[in-house]
Amino acid sequence: MSQLHFLDMYGALIAAPSISATVPSLDMSNREVINLLASWCESLGFAVEITELDNNPGKYNLAAKLGTGEGGLMLAGHTDTVPFDDSRWQFDPFKLSEQDNKFYGLGSIDMKGFFAFVLNALQEIDNDTGLTNLKQPITILATADEETTMAGAIEIAKQNKLKPARCIIGEPTDMVPVYTHKGHxxxxxxxxxxxxxxxxxxxxxxxxxxxxxxxxxxxxxxxxxxxxxxxxxxxxxxxxxxxxxxxxxxxxxxxxxxxxxxxxxxxxxxxxxxxxxxxxxxxxxxxxxxxxxxxxxxxLHEPIPAFSGSTDSSLVKLAEKLSGEKAQAVNYCTEAPFLQQLGCETIVMGPGSIQQAHQPDEFLAMEKIKPSQEMIKQLIVASCF
CATH class of the missing domain: 3.30.70.360 (Alpha-Beta Plaits)
Known part of the structure; x- marks a missing residue:
């Protein structure tokens, strides 16, 4: 298997436009991102399933699984980005640009870049001990249209086919675990x-x-x-x-x-x-x-309920231990209340700062890359190996 280089994956994800918008002229398919993720997951031995959303032609979910049976860890994220105002961007939104120890690009932290972190962590585990030593299954879930209707996550919840024991949604929290958030x-x-x-x-x-x-x-x-x-x-x-x-x-x-x-x-x-x-x-x-x-x-859109987790859950305790941070409550919302319906312990925890989300010149600070990679790797190892 050829090595998947972190920055190559990161750059390829940024270079694949996947805007979701309520204005039809701005709305795009996410298929190019899904195809990239499918190829990379398959190279690591994952079984990949791609499904087109029932009521959203041209929009796709991906579920990639390594291992058999129920339980284990699901690492979830959305593949779409918000639209952008070209006049307010100093950098090309669809090119990974480096300047002042920052990587710029649309979706760099909200949140296509998360998948590069996950795949990099899995590859490091494969190089260290091999992915065949798996004791619990690993699932990678990539959804469509989180930024507009959350239709991708809603379909996953309704289908109820995935049965992980734990779920980490990699929205940008600076790797601080989030156990509850408001609805919208x-x-x-x-x-x-x-x-x-x-x-x-x-x-x-x-x-x-x-x-x-x-x-x-x-x-x-x-x-x-x-x-x-x-x-x-x-x-x-x-x-x-x-x-x-x-x-x-x-x-x-x-x-x-x-x-x-x-x-x-x-x-x-x-x-x-x-x-x-x-x-x-x-x-x-x-x-x-x-x-x-x-x-x-x-x-105006499907209402998003509040997400309510417990600070006593084993996943929260693990995330607090690895991050050194107490779990938080936040005012923004994510796909968590829908994915939680699968019956799994659920947290929101990912690289990058929420302060950069939906902003011109969205960026990931370079000094956060190694610590975030290590934490994601440890979360996977502790849950599945």
Missing amino acids: MSTAIRVTGKAGHSSDPDAGLNAIEVMQLVISKLLKLKEDIKNKYSLLDFKIPYPTLNLGHIHGGDNANRICGCCELHIDMRPIPGISIPELQAMLLQAVAPINDQYPNAVAVHD
Whole structure:
């Protein structure tokens, strides 16, 4: 078997564009990344299965397994990246560039680069003792569309074919284990009024004015959930509600016939997505009583529930021991709540800083490479050998 060089793999992953976006003109297939991973996994003796997503043509998941039976360790990550603003990048997003002891590239830490760390660790184990000494199976999972719909992870959870005992999701945490995180809801609230000439306000129904009533209800809901729910594990210990985007009307001399508001909510463990959805509907119900069917509420994407793990799990304890860091709670979200449905102990832990995620000139600090490689190698050895 030919050697897989870390930087060669890293560079090849960066050079394979795999943007996922809600704007169709920016959205791409991830097949090139999947093909690279399939080739490298097969060279290490893994059995590889590639599946196209049921409702997303051109998007693929990869599951590569070494060993037989259930249990063992699954190392998971997503193959897509966010879009980029070319005017804000100093470097070519699709070329691994080195400068000032940093490696730059789109996906360098969020999170295609994680797969190069995993494969490098496996190759070192193979060189040291051989992968045939495996006592528990190793699975590499590469998913599609995490940055938009999380459709890849959702399909894996629904299929329920993978049965690892442990799962590490390699999102950038600076190799600090994360055992719990908030969820994410993006919701559109649309007010449909009745357009008309501004000279006769009573002849129409101004959607902007009705939206003002909606906003007042939402601000009350924001305070209610802040005061009712709290989990001190988090730096921001309560569920948040943000009014993120609003658009309504088309001209100053017309009664606004439609106004739409997009909000973001971040539930903590202990409050479910259906509960929050019910609270939203309950908040706007009096306005619909006053103006029948004027207010509609719908999700902008599949809601992501909060992820709740335990600091007492054997995987958390192992990760804390190897990293020298206490497990943390974070405010962003990952595929963890879906992959946890497979019945495995689950943590989020990977190379690179979350501060670089979704930023121009995304980079991996070179001094973090060796320590991260060693920790990932030790996690695999402790779980499977």
